[in-house]
Amino acid sequence: MNNKNIRVRFAPSPTGYLHVGGLRTALYNYLFAKHFGGKFILRIEDTDQSRKVEGAVENLIQTLHWAGVEYDEGPDKNGGSGPYIQSQRLPIYQDHAKELIQKGNAYYCFCSPERLAEVKNKNKELKLPFSYDRHCRNIDPAEAQRRVAAGEPYVIRMKMPLEGELMFDDVIRGSVTIGFNVLDDQVLIKSDGFPTYHLAVVVDDHLMGITHVIRGEEWLSSVPKHILLYQFFGWDVPVMAHLPLLLNPDKSKLSKRQGDVAVEDYRTKGYLKEALVNFIALLGWNPGDDREIFSMEQLVQEFSLERVGKSGAVFNVEKLNWLNQQHLRLKPNDELVSMMKPLLAEKSIIIHDETYLASVIELLKDRLTFPQDFVNISDYFFTDPKEYDEAAIKKHWHAETPSLMRQFADLLEGLPNFSHDALEASLRSFAEKLQLKTSALIHPARLALSGKSAGPGLFEMMAVLGKETVVRRLRTATEKISAA
């Protein structure tokens, strides 16, 4: 097969939000398709009317778009294989189910939910591997047709072989064998006329020309049902690839109770899409060498199903944080400027001078994990400090300090060149003249300028703040801190 003809899909149910596990499945599909120049399709599997959530599809689309996982065909991007929403394809499933009935591969079942529950319980007690007793399997087809015509409620079930086994190959798992004797006569069409997942997925994957089914491991044990359906219809079976699951720290399947699972949660917490995508890509896949920082383009370039692992991966936020920091500092300053402006505005800090902002960002960007961190550590670059760190006062502000700071301010006021090097030279010579250690000036000066004891180097800080501000703050501090 020509690689360019590769077609894969991400087929979520719209249950409210995009799960990070779902994002990874979507990402792997996307990377696989783009790597080979194939097509990535978004299909909405909304066959369960009871789980319908308003606005879920829009939310899903928006979140995928945010993450940069762009599909070639989908509900709002017709590629000729639509509709891409299963609830809009009902007649297609009906026709295919009827075809199966005609071929003798499926049958009408009239069992009531009550009877089904009873049988299921009984079979469970008897420790039988299936829950349905195939009660309607041998009803005469003509008789069944008559009952259907008479309006009796029914479902359509597929006829599983009574014995034998099915072996199939999975790109990630290798060969898997499952015996038919543990498989139920799967419902294909529900009593409300909607298809179940199993029918819909096979029909749509075939009709949409899907060549590779890449999805979560939870589907591995239903593959025989699907392959059987392909065979009933006389269709080619796509290549199967079942991805390992994402896990909680306690190794159970990643769930809401143990942390955030919605992609939007991470987004609102300040995680960059670049970091999330990079992190999630590495949960189950690796490039085969020591590289860890990847852009989407690099992932497309490097990705292969052969390098996807088999075992579940714990979603560990620590590493995600580190990646967020790495990707944050990789961003060019002008992009950071437009990222920080609205965040600062929330704290009523309005930026008029973007060049100034950029120089502050340059000074602080290495110490950010989240964009929001910048707001918290940069306040004194935009307003004079209102208070001074108590512990720092105790440690660095001595009886003679105010006088020193005043002299230092006077000295700086007359400095023609306010560069880092000039500032350092003048502080050092000042300290030498007074026979002081430089730290006796540096620490109180930082406190006076920023109100804090931690921050960037003093000379860089002064150069960015500018002469006027520096001199003013040094003088103000001698009054404010002494008074306190």
Next chain:
RNA sequence: GGCCUUAUCGUCUAAGGGUUUAGGACGUGACCCUCUCAAGGUCGAAAUACGGGUUCGAAUCCCGUUAAGGCUACCA
């Protein structure tokens, strides 16, 4: 319960029978750098679940045990 899958440092993982005193990264400890805090650098602690085979040789292949997860719906 049955069926399927999985099993390397705390976590993500590399090592495709000999290149391995099992490598990297996050986290963690110490140290260096230094005006503080970060960043950066150096060094350290830290793993092949267990038991049998196969083989001259096993983290790697086979079997069993154990553990974990998935499925077992007219949910996906």
